[in-house]
Each structure stands twice: as structure tokens, then as C-alpha cells.
Amino acid sequence: MAPIDLGDSIPPNTAHAVSVSLPTWRANVGYEEGEQWVVGTMVTGYPRFFIHKAIQALSADILSKHGRPGQSAMLFPTRRTAQRCADFIRDKAEPSAVGDLSILRLVLDPAKEFAEPLRSLSPSICAVLFPQEIFPVAKQYWQHSGDGVSSRRAEFCHGLFRDGLLTLDDRSPSPRSWQQQKMRRGPKRYQRGASIDETKGSNGHTHGATNGRPSPPAEELADSLESSRFLEERYGRNLDVSLVENAKSAIRRRIAGVLTTDLDLASKSLPVMDSNARGVSNLQEHDIYLTPCGMNAIFVTHQALLKGRTPQKSINFGFPYVDTLKILQKFGPGAMFYGHGSSADLDDLEARLQAGEKFLALFCEFPGNPLLSCPDLARIRRLADTYDFAVVVDETVGNFVNVNVLPFADVVVSSLTKIFSGDCNVMGGSIILNPGGRYYGALKAAMADAYEETYWAEDVVFMERNSRDFVTRIDRINANAEVICSVLEAHDLVTKVYYPKYNDSRPNYEACRLPKGGYGGLLSCTLKTKAHAVAFYDALETAKGPSLGTNFTLTSPYVILAHYQELDWAASFGVDPNLLRISVGLEDDLGEIFARALRAAEAVQ
Known part of the structure; x- marks a missing residue:
């Protein structure tokens, strides 16, 4: 791959890229330290940590029109998600600092005619407005929950907002305010006032809704048609909204493992779900929920468990991706943390359970990130059945082509942003409820309140397209990962390679590995010294x-990025601060690429 400049998007020239280039070890440290020579170059970043510039731009315009001096805004797709953020701010910020906190909801102006595709999208934005000094608290909610708007939704809605087509849902704009707006683009209809009483009849003409006014003149009808065409051309973006529901269905069926070939989304009927999908009986498409990102899948699952069961502490078993533990700690009664995820940890948990301690659920990753160790799901399942707690497994790293963890879990979550998409240009997540689980009924009912379908239509379309070759990509990535492992394992400077095939927990992986499954596309390694790790990374x-x-x-130097403020804490669980994490791709010459980087490390004295 050609070098990517510091701060450029990964992939380059991609408006909604999910990653950003930090090409040297020093750049990663500079990012964590907030140094301007790094952050000042960044055109984007990982979306839950770096608020996309399209979202920033819409926030600024909303504040300019509806905010007050000294306020910031955080954007969400619905009032419910915005309310959760506001509640979090009130709970976590100093009461004296909260000040004037409010929620604004912007929706399509009901006084105007809109093309059917635009109405079908139901574009809306909810802004939480709060004092600037508590932005760090609001940012915590954004990062942990994954509830925030996507960059594509923000970009789309920003166009509507600039053109005066989004308005506050609790009042109608006055004719005077519309006359004051300078509409530089679009049909002349948008340059004059409109009545909220006008509705569109079944014959496509406009009628007075309540006052029996006569039909409008031909000129106004022509303007209405002109408006509709204009909106369809300006905002349609070649997005066939009629295919979005089928695209969602295709994604869900791929997640279930029953759709492994391309699908004609225009087809009126989709393939029938297998009665034994994912190794459980009666898994239905409605048991699979799509979320705007993987962390939101975990957040929503935790919310559903709190609503569907008696709220209690949860268990985070194994060294976690950073925000999973934060969700359990900050959005409920708290968490018991077993950072090693070992047999000894399970012994301690079992002793606590035998002594009468109660827990809501156990959350774990399979395999874990970044040490790629695997918990003993069979034993965890036995403990859960005996002592009445739910099991939630994050299968993102293992992925369902390689492993099947659903028979051991009540809920399986995944980040579709990762290998399911592969193209690094769209976010997404999923939740699967096990229909055979003892909490299925309670969770199904709780999801009606905890879950909202907020996955933006454009993101759905990109995810469906990206995932069509998901299954065929996995075999090659599995093979490439083993090539890299063999190069690293053979070199004297490499002190440890972390990979499910080589870890002590391999038997736990094998218990879930599918007959044709491999060992995944993620691995980590450590080198003899930090200087060796830096040289290796910089040369790679x-x-x-x-x-x-x-x-x-x-x-990435994963621990630097994920745990910079808690390196000693991470080290206490065997996570070396200088560990390098490698997400393996489809390239042909990876063995030689890694060999060259190791030769650069050899030059370190």
C-alpha cells in the first residue's frame, strides 16, 4: 500500500472513512497528547472518538440559528436517544455546571410538499444543547453509547437544513421568517410562505385540510410538481428508498448465516430462513436487530437486560474493548471485572455465585481484543444456567464464518463496521437474541422499549453492498493471518504472538470453531524492547x-490508542503497553512486508 499521510482518512479520499492515518509511533502518542501537529492535520477519525466534520458543521449551524452564546450541541437521530444523553449529562456533570440544557428536534417542514423518497427517509435530527464547559461529559455519552448520528445522516440533513426544509417540530415557521431566508437554490416555491393547513390529496392535488378553501391555481400546482422533482433530484442521491427494507433483510440474513450469495434486492421475495440457522432452532429474522454501530449493539443490549430483568451488577469477563466496561460501569448498578478471563477467574466467580451473589449478565468477547484469548463458553453457560444470569458474547473478532457462539449465548453482538463491511467506509452493528434462551421472552419485550431502528438508510445501502462477498473474503484473510504469524513466530526479536491458534485458550476456540472455520484475521505481537516495536511499526x-x-x-500500537491514560492498569492484566495489533487484509505479499519491517527493527542498537 502506498504511504498515507498523517491525518488523512483511511481509505484515502473517502468522505465517510472509519479510520485515520497515524503512520508513526510518535504520531499515535501525539494524538493521545492532543498535540496540534497531529490533531490539526486530521481530516477524520474513528467516529465514536472523533466527531465527523459533517456532524460538526451541522451542529454549528443549528447552534447559530437556535442556540445561545456559550452553548455546544450533540446530535442524535431521535428524541429518545437525545433524552438519554441529556439524562447522562444531568447525572454525571456538576449540577452547577449543567445550566441551560435543552433538546431540539428538527423535522421536515410540515408546511411543504416533499417527494415520496424524501418523506420515506423520515430525516430528522435531535440536538442536545448544553454549556460548552460540560462538552467532555456529553462526549462520554457519544463515545460509550454509539447513539450519535452518522456522518451520512448529518450530511444529508445539513443540506435540508441549509435549504430551510428542516424546522422545529414544536412550532411552524412564520411567513415572515421564511421571507427573510435567502434561498439561493431550488424552485421559487421555497421563497414564499406556505400554510401548514395544506395537505396532499389522493389525486396528488393540494387541498385545504380544514377550511374548505378552493383548489389552488394552476401556477401553484405546477410549483408543487417542480418542488417534488427538485427535491428528488437534489436529495435522492440515486438512493432507491424502496430497496432499503430489502437491504436490511439481506444484512440480517447474512448475519444469520443463511444468505451467502448475491441477492436481487428488487425481488419481492427473499430466501426462506433456515430453521436451524446458527445452530439454534427457530431463529427468525425479527430476532436480529441492526444498530448504527457495534458499541450501540452492546449499549442497547445492556439497556434491554436492565429493563427485562431485575437490575443488578454485570460481569465483564476477559480484557475488554474499552467502552464495553465503561457501559457496564456508568449505565447501571456497575460491574464485576475479571480482566484475565482465566479458569481461575471462573473459579472465583463460581465461588461468589455459590455464596449467593447475583448478577444481571456476563459480557465477554470471543476472541478477546487485543490478546485474542477465548473464554470457556461451555463452562460459562453451565454457570449461567445454574445461577441465573444472561450471557452476552461479542463475536466481532471471531466472526460467524469461523465460529458459532450463539448456542452458548443469550445474546450475540457484533460490530458490522469491521470485517463484515471490510471497506472501512460505513458503521454498523447487530444484536441476535437466542430464541432458545431462558430470557428470550423478557428480552424480546424489553427490546420494544430499549431498541429504536435508527440505522440511516444510506448507511444500510453501503453496508449491504460491502457485505455481499463477506464469506469469500474470510478464507483469504484467515490464510494471510497465518502467513504473518509464521513470519513473526520465526523471528528472534518477537517475544510473543497472540493468535487463537497459538494461545493457551485454543481448546475454548476449538469448541466453537466451525468445520470450515479458520482462526480469524486479528493478531497481536510484542517485541523485545519498545525501541524495537517503534522501529518495526514505523517501517511497516x-x-x-x-x-x-x-x-x-x-x-496500530493498540494499547497506546485505547489505554494511554491507564497503561499500568492494562499491564496488570498482561497487556504490554508496546503491543502491536495487526488486522489482516487481502494483500498478496504480506509475508515479505512484515519481514522487511522486522529487518528495520534489527537495526536498532
Whole structure:
């Protein structure tokens, strides 16, 4: 891969890229330290940590029109998600600092005619407005929950907002305010006032809704048609809204493992779900929920468990991706943390359970990130059945082509942003409820309140397209990962390679590995000294930045990025601060690429 400049998007020239280039070790430290020579170059970043510039731009315009001096805004797709953010701010910020906190909802102006595709999208934005000084608290909610708007939704809605087509849902704009707006683009209809009483009749003409006014003159009808055409051309973006529901269905069926070939989305009927999908009986498409990102899948699952069961502490078993533990700690009664995820940890948990301690659920990853160790799901399942707690497994790293964890879990979550998409240009997540689980009925009912379908239509379309070759990509990535492992394992400077095939927990992986499954596309390694690790990373000719599961190889000094403020804490669980994490891609010459980087490390004295 050609070098990618510091701060450029990964992939380059991609408006909604999920990663950003941090090509040297020093750049990663500079990013964590907030140094301007790094952050000042960044055109984007990982979306839950770096608020996309399209979202920033819409926030600024909303504040300019509806905010007050000294306020910031955080944007969400619905009032419910915005309300959760506002509640979090009130709970976590100093009461004296909260000040004037409010929620604004912007919707399509009901006084105007809109083309059917635009109405079908139901574009809306909810802004939480709050004092600037508590932005860090609001940012915590944004990062942990994954509830925030996507960059594509923000970009789309920003166009509507600039053109005066989004308005506050609690009042109608006055004719005077519309006359004051300078509409530089679009049909002349938008340059004059309109009545909220006008509705569109079944014959396509406009009628007075309540006052029996006569039909409008021909000129006004012509304007209405002109408006509709204009909106369809300006905002349609070649997005066939009629295919979005089928695209969602295709994604869900791929997640279920029953759709492994291309699908004609225009077809009126989709293939029938297999009665034994994912190794459980009666898994239905409605048991699979799509979320705007993987962390939101975990957040929503936790919310559903709190609503569907008696709220209690949860268990985070194994060294976690950073925000999973934060969700359990900050959005409920708290968490018991077993950072090693070992047999000894299970012994301690079992002793606590035998002594009468109660828990809501156990959350774990399979395999874990970044040490790629695997919990003993069979034993965890037995404990859960005996002592009445739910099991939630994050299968993002293992992925369902390689492993099947659903028979051991009540809920399986995944980040579709990663290898399911592969192209690193769209976010997404999924939740699967096990229909055979003891909490299925309670969770199904709780999801009606905890879950909203907020996955933006454009993101759905990109995810469906990206995932069509998901299954065929996995075999090649599995093979490439083993090639890299063999190069690293053979070199004297490499002190440890972390990969499910080589870890002590391999038997736990094998218990879930499918007959044709491999060992995945993620691995980590440590070198003899920090200087060796720095030289190796700086010389490595791959993309270098946050995220994983890309179709191209992506490397990062993961612990620096994920745990910079808690390196000693991470080290206490065996996570070396200088560990390098490698997400393996589809390239042909990866063995030689890694061999060259190791030769550069050899030059370190």
C-alpha cells in the first residue's frame, strides 16, 4: 500500500472513512497528547472518538440559528436517544455546571410538499444543547453509547437544513421568517410562505385540510410538481428508498448465516430462513436487530437486560474493548471485572455465585481484543444456567464464518463496521437474541422499549453492498493471518504472538470453531524492547490507524490508542503497553512486508 499521510482518512479520499492515518509511533502518542501537529492535520477519525466534520458543521449551524452564546450541541437521530444523553449529562456533570440544557428536534417542514423518497427517509435530527464547559461529559455519552448520528445522516440533513426544509417540530415557521431566508437554490416555491393547513390529496392535488378553501391555481400546482422533482433530484442521491427494507433483510440474513450469495434486492421475495440457522432452532429474522454501530449493539443490549430483568451488577469477563466496561460501569448498578478471563477467574466467580451473589449478565468477547484469548463458553453457560444470569458474547473478532457462539449465548453482538463491511467506509452493528434462551421472552419485550431502528438508510445501502462477498473474503484473510504469524513466530526479536491458534485458550476456540472455520484475521505481537516495536511499526508498509477488520491490513500500537491514560492498569492484566495489533487484509505479499519491517527493527542498537 502506498504511504498515507498523517491525518488523512483511511481509505484515502473517502468522505465517510472509519479510520485515520497515524503512520508513526510518535504520531499515535501525539494524538493521545492532543498535540496540534497531529490533531490539526486530521481530516477524520474513528467516529465514536472523533466527531465527523459533517456532524460538526451541522451542529454549528443549528447552534447559530437556535442556540445561545456559550452553548455546544450533540446530535442524535431521535428524541429518545437525545433524552438519554441529556439524562447522562444531568447525572454525571456538576449540577452547577449543567445550566441551560435543552433538546431540539428538527423535522421536515410540515408546511411543504416533499417527494415520496424524501418523506420515506423520515430525516430528522435531535440536538442536545448544553454549556460548552460540560462538552467532555456529553462526549462520554457519544463515545460509550454509539447513539450519535452518522456522518451520512448529518450530511444529508445539513443540506435540508441549509435549504430551510428542516424546522422545529414544536412550532411552524412564520411567513415572515421564511421571507427573510435567502434561498439561493431550488424552485421559487421555497421563497414564499406556505400554510401548514395544506395537505396532499389522493389525486396528488393540494387541498385545504380544514377550511374548505378552493383548489389552488394552476401556477401553484405546477410549483408543487417542480418542488417534488427538485427535491428528488437534489436529495435522492440515486438512493432507491424502496430497496432499503430489502437491504436490511439481506444484512440480517447474512448475519444469520443463511444468505451467502448475491441477492436481487428488487425481488419481492427473499430466501426462506433456515430453521436451524446458527445452530439454534427457530431463529427468525425479527430476532436480529441492526444498530448504527457495534458499541450501540452492546449499549442497547445492556439497556434491554436492565429493563427485562431485575437490575443488578454485570460481569465483564476477559480484557475488554474499552467502552464495553465503561457501559457496564456508568449505565447501571456497575460491574464485576475479571480482566484475565482465566479458569481461575471462573473459579472465583463460581465461588461468589455459590455464596449467593447475583448478577444481571456476563459480557465477554470471543476472541478477546487485543490478546485474542477465548473464554470457556461451555463452562460459562453451565454457570449461567445454574445461577441465573444472561450471557452476552461479542463475536466481532471471531466472526460467524469461523465460529458459532450463539448456542452458548443469550445474546450475540457484533460490530458490522469491521470485517463484515471490510471497506472501512460505513458503521454498523447487530444484536441476535437466542430464541432458545431462558430470557428470550423478557428480552424480546424489553427490546420494544430499549431498541429504536435508527440505522440511516444510506448507511444500510453501503453496508449491504460491502457485505455481499463477506464469506469469500474470510478464507483469504484467515490464510494471510497465518502467513504473518509464521513470519513473526520465526523471528528472534518477537517475544510473543497472540493468535487463537497459538494461545493457551485454543481448546475454548476449538469448541466453537466451525468445520470450515479458520482462526480469524486479528493478531497481536510484542517485541523485545519498545525501541524495537517503534522501529518495526514505523517501517511497516501497511495502513496504520485505529479500527480493525478492513480488507487491507491495518496496524496500530493498540494499547497506546485505547489505554494511554491507564497503561499500568492494562499491564496488570498482561497487556504490554508496546503491543502491536495487526488486522489482516487481502494483500498478496504480506509475508515479505512484515519481514522487511522486522529487518528495520534489527537495526536498532
